[in-house]
Amino acid sequence: MTATAPKPRALELKDLRMRFGATPVIRGVSLDVYEGERHAIIGPNGAGKSTLFNLISGRFAPTSGSILLGGAPIEGRDPFQIYRRGLARSFQVTNIFPRLSVFENIRCSVLWSLGYRYSFGRNVAKLRDANARADEVLEQIGLAARRDARAGVLTYAEQRALEIGITIAGKARVILLDEPTAGMSRAEAARAVALIRSISAGRTLVMVEHDMGVVFDLADRISVLVYGEIIATDAPARIRENAAVQAAYLGTSLHA
Amino acid sequence: MKSADVAADTAAPQPGSPLRAIAGSRLAHWLAVALTLLALPHLPGLDGNFGRSLLSQMGIAAVFAVSYSLLLGQTGLLSFGHAVYFGLGAYASIHLMRAIDAGLAIPMPLVPLAGAAAGLFFGMLFGSVTTRRAGVVFALISLGVGELVFAAMRILQGFSGGEEGITANRGIGPHPFGLSFGPQLQVYYVIAFWAMAAALALAAFLRTPVGRMCNAVRDNPERAAFVGYDPVRVRFVAFSVAAAFAGLAGGLHALNYEIVAAEAVGAGRSGTVLLMTYIGGVQHLFGAVLGAIAITWLQVSLSDYTTAWQLYVGLFFIGMVLFAPGGLSGLLLMHRPILATRALGRVLASYVGAAIPALLACCGAIALLEINYRRATQPDAGTRMRLFGISLDTSTPWPWLAALALIAIGAWLARLAAPRVKAAWAEAMEEAAARSTPRKGAP
Numbered sequence: 001m002t003a004t005a006p007k008p009r010a011l012e013l014k015d016l017r018m019r020f021g022a023t024p025v026i027r028g029v030s031l032d033v034y035e036g037e038r039h040a041i042i043g044p045n046g047a048g049k050s051t052l053f054n055l056i057s058g059r060f061a062p063t064s065g066s067i068l069l070g071g072a073p074i075e076g077r078d079p080f081q082i083y084r085r086g087l088a089r090s091f092q093v094t095n096i097f098p099r100l101s102v103f104e105n106i107r108c109s110v111l112w113s114l115g116y117r118y119s120f121g122r123n124v125a126k127l128r129d130a131n132a133r134a135d136e137v138l139e140q141i142g143l144a145a146r147r148d149a150r151a152g153v154l155t156y157a158e159q160r161a162l163e164i165g166i167t168i169a170g171k172a173r174v175i176l177l178d179e180p181t182a183g184m185s186r187a188e189a190a191r192a193v194a195l196i197r198s199i200s201a202g203r204t205l206v207m208v209e210h211d212m213g214v215v216f217d218l219a220d221r222i223s224v225l226v227y228g229e230i231i232a233t234d235a236p237a238r239i240r241e242n243a244a245v246q247a248a249y250l251g252t253s254l255h256a
Numbered sequence: 257m258k259s260a261d262v263a264a265d266t267a268a269p270q271p272g273s274p275l276r277a278i279a280g281s282r283l284a285h286w287l288a289v290a291l292t293l294l295a296l297p298h299l300p301g302l303d304g305n306f307g308r309s310l311l312s313q314m315g316i317a318a319v320f321a322v323s324y325s326l327l328l329g330q331t332g333l334l335s336f337g338h339a340v341y342f343g344l345g346a347y348a349s350i351h352l353m354r355a356i357d358a359g360l361a362i363p364m365p366l367v368p369l370a371g372a373a374a375g376l377f378f379g380m381l382f383g384s385v386t387t388r389r390a391g392v393v394f395a396l397i398s399l400g401v402g403e404l405v406f407a408a409m410r411i412l413q414g415f416s417g418g419e420e421g422i423t424a425n426r427g428i429g430p431h432p433f434g435l436s437f438g439p440q441l442q443v444y445y446v447i448a449f450w451a452m453a454a455a456l457a458l459a460a461f462l463r464t465p466v467g468r469m470c471n472a473v474r475d476n477p478e479r480a481a482f483v484g485y486d487p488v489r490v491r492f493v494a495f496s497v498a499a500a501f502a503g504l505a506g507g508l509h510a511l512n513y514e515i516v517a518a519e520a521v522g523a524g525r526s527g528t529v530l531l532m533t534y535i536g537g538v539q540h541l542f543g544a545v546l547g548a549i550a551i552t553w554l555q556v557s558l559s560d561y562t563t564a565w566q567l568y569v570g571l572f573f574i575g576m577v578l579f580a581p582g583g584l585s586g587l588l589l590m591h592r593p594i595l596a597t598r599a600l601g602r603v604l605a606s607y608v609g610a611a612i613p614a615l616l617a618c619c620g621a622i623a624l625l626e627i628n629y630r631r632a633t634q635p636d637a638g639t640r641m642r643l644f645g646i647s648l649d650t651s652t653p654w655p656w657l658a659a660l661a662l663i664a665i666g667a668w669l670a671r672l673a674a675p676r677v678k679a680a681w682a683e684a685m686e687e688a689a690a691r692s693t694p695r696k697g698a699p
Contacts, residue, residue: 057482079481089482097475108472112484116465118493123463170483 007034009068010174010204011056011087016065016075018048018055018228025051026062027228033174038205040215043225044248049208050092052225053178056206057089058082069174084112088172092179092208094159096166098152102143105151105162106169107134113170133169141165141195157188161195168199175200177207181214193217216240224248286456293448297441308440310556315447316508317548319454321532322541323501326458328530329538330467331494332474333387334395337402338502338529343409343521344378345371345503347416349510353424363430364437365446368507375503376496383495388488390477402526409518421517424510437511447508454501458541461497470494531569535576537583546584564629568622597691599684606680610673617666619644623659 011033018026025048033039041049054060056067058079067075074082097105107124110133116122124130138144141161146154151162160180168175180196181189193214196205209215215222216236223233226248232239239245297308320342327333349371356362386397409416416422427438435442461467469490472480477487510516519525528551536547551569558565580587594600623643627650630641639651648655 059478078486079478080484080486083482083484095476095479095482097472097479099475100471104468104471108468108480109483111465111469118466118469118485118489120461120464120466122465123460124465124468125463127465166479166483 009033010035010037010070011206012066012068012071013052013056014066014068016052016055016067017063018051018060019063025228026055028065029225029228029230031223031230031233033204033206034221035204036202037220038200038207038218040219040222041206041208041225042210042212042215042222047225048228049225050178051228053089053176053206053208056082057087057176080112083170083172086171086173087176088167088170088174089176090163090167090178090180092182094156094163096151096159096162098150100151101148102151102154102162103134103138103147106137106165107131109166109169110134110137113172137165137169140198142191157184160184160188160192164192164195164199168203172203174204174206177205177209179208179210181209181211189214286452289455290452293452296448297444305440308444310552312440312444312447312512313556314549314552315444315451316505316512317529317532317552318545319451319508320502320505320529321536321544321548322455322458323498323505324529324533325536325538325541325544326461326470326494326501327498328533329540329543330462330474331470331491331498333390333491333495334530335398335526336395336523336530337398337400337405337526338498339523339525340382340402340405340521341375341379341499341502342506342509342525342529343516343518344405345375345506346510346516346520347409347506348374348503349507350422350424350514350516351415353426353510353514354422356429357425361430363432364426364511365432365449367426367511368446368450368504371507371510372500372504375506376500379496379499379503380492383492383499387491387495390487390491399523402521402523405521406518406523409521416518417516419518421515421520423515426511426514443512446511450504450508454504455541455545458497458501462541466490466493531573535573535583537585537587539582540585540589543583543585546588550584562626562629563633564625567625567629593688593692594681594684597684597687599680599687602680603677603684606673606677610670610677613666613669613673615666617663617670620659620662620664620666623655623662627655627659 009032011031013029013031016026016029017024029052041052043049051060055062055075058074058077058081061076065075066073069082069085069087072085074085074087097108100108107130110130111117111124111127114127114130114133116127116130135144135147138147141164143154143158143161143165146158151159154162160183164177164180167177177196181192184192189211196207196218207215207218209218219236221233222236222239223230224239224242224245225231231244231248232242234242296302296311299307301307302311320338323341324335324338327335327338345368349367352360352362352367352370353364356364356367382401386394386401389397410418426443427436431437437443437446462470469480469485470493472483473485473487473490473494480487480490506516506520509520532547532551533544534547535550536545537543554565554569554572558568562568576583582590591600591603594603626643627641627648630637631639631650640647640649642648643655650656
């Protein structure tokens with residue numbers, strides 16, 4: 001992050017706005033995410049962090065403003081279209097395929113990326129690349145031993161790992177993680193940090209996270225979202241010293 | 257559901273089992289099915305016209321139910337109008353048969369393909385609208401489409417023959433290899449062939465990328481969208497394929513009965529296929545086959561014994577929904593983990609011990625039902641009737657008291673037997689768990 005030339009943008013938000021009825025939730029967010037960086041979005045509860053993710057990933061359409069992924073506008077498109085352009089996301093509330101096996105969960109998540117689309121003519125058991133990639137991801141997220149278990153019977157921490165596995169299994173260049181360590185114990189969170197570090201290599205990562213230890217450990221840059229507006233975007237050390245940020249977080253410690 | 261979960265979890269394929277062995281065993285399964293289909297109409301009891309006709313009906317119902325299972329079990333779409341595609345396939349086929357009767361040179365066994373084509377066409381036509389939503393909205397729209405098509409078939413007399421239907425003769429037309437397709441045995445083999453082909457094709461479909469995504473969309477359509485798949489498109493594909501196979505079943509129906517009437521697209525038939533599939537179990541395609549066989553058998557044989565047969569089918573359905581949501585196939589598969597245990601014998605023995613008093617109670621309940629049913633529907637027939645081969649006078653209190661006593665004693669004995677079933681199960685599960693632990697610990 002020491003280059004002086006303008007850095008290529010993986011994701012650009014330009015004056016993004018979103019209203020639920022008459023209530024503005026996102027009130028003019030502009031943000032550049034550089035290619036290859038790990039960018040954290042923090043902010044108090046109700047600041048609009050999850051809504052922002054839902055706008056970027058296509059779950060909701062913005063009221064106004066634009067979202068550029070690799071320079072091309074994606075605002076208002078369907079989630080599967082945005083995914084096909086190279087953006088994948090995880091969810092704060094675990095969002096897996098509960099009746100499929102752990103392996104099937106991952107394999108279903110690599111099919112589109114590998115170009116199998118709605119194919120009729122192939123037997124998935126014989127798709128070497130899909131099966132190999134699924135096993136590779138299982139190894140990476142530490143669920144290889146649970147390969148044939150039904151996803152719905154996994155423990156909470158295992159399901160969180162699977163959630164990340166589904167997100168990163170494909171070829172998405174930009175990954176959004178929504179509170180990847182929510183509800184985890186210290187030891188589990190530490191493992192999740194190591195996992196996030198390994199899966200974000202060579203990709204752009206944007207994450208919403210409440211655990212400041214995780215944020216300051218992982219992020220190259222941090223944006224602070226308060227009341228639907230970004231009040232600061234900077235390197236972790238500078239964010240810690242920022243007066244406005246401290247005011248927004250009054251009473252909570254940023255020195256976790 | 258709890259026991260089904262356990263079964264699915266512990267019955268997972270063993271790691272390291274060579275792929276070729278699996279492929280080999282799958283081939284062996286299908287061969288066994290094919291041989292069974294070949295042999296069935298020659299078994300004693302089934303080798304007459306009645307038996308072969310029953311087998312033919314079961315085959316048609318099985319194809320229809322399996323196509324429905326693709327929708328409900330695999331894709332999570334609850335349709336109340338699946339008979340639309342069955343019926344329109346049947347109409348397409350009967351019209352083709354009439355054309356053959358008039359001189360068109362197509363062998364009769366190919367007729368069901370016209371049904372499949374019609375099913376596919378109308379499935380894509382209606383499916384492009386109905387599959388935009390899942391859940392309750394989809395179910396309600398399917399009901400509406402069903403009523404619409406049924407009304408249309410009653411109005412379009414020239415095409416459908418209305419409630420009387422239109423007929424054709426399967427015996428006319430080219431006779432390949434000297435086969436006339438007149439005798440029921442030949443028709444049965446045509447049906448068995450197409451049923452086997454349909455089962456193979458649908459099983460293969462579920463192994464394709466889009467087939468796997470049907471399961472994913474069933475489980476979580478939103479997540480499927482976030483890994484690149486449009487859930488509406490996946491549903492549309494599943495719906496169209498299911499409609500094509502429903503149309504194939506309709507074609508077999510036309511070939512078997514040589515008549516198609518408006519009821520072929522009606523709500524009754526849509527309800528029956530839902531019943532069959534659910535009773536058989538929606539989690540596996542073969543569950544639908546079990547359900548089709550069971551319900552067809554009940555429809556055909558029970559109606560010989562009692563005019564209240566639909567009531568029994570309904571009670572059976574309610575009982576399955578309440579106590580065995582995994583259906584017949586779920587009940588069978590529940591036993592997979594304990595198949596190799598020594599306690600299996602004790603489990604089966606405990607079943608017999610519980611089944612006998614349960615049967616007693618059922619006999620009592622049936623007696624009460626039959627007495628009341630007869631008094632309500634045939635008040636002029638007098639008070640004397642025969643039940644289980646026994647002559648009764650329902651104006652005396654004795655039949656009523658005997659029935660109530662049977663229910664009470666049977667229920668009481670069944671309650672006594674229940675803990676034994678539970679204990680035998682616990683023992684078997686423990687043994688199965690002890691057996692699988694070292695295997696799990698190894699890697």
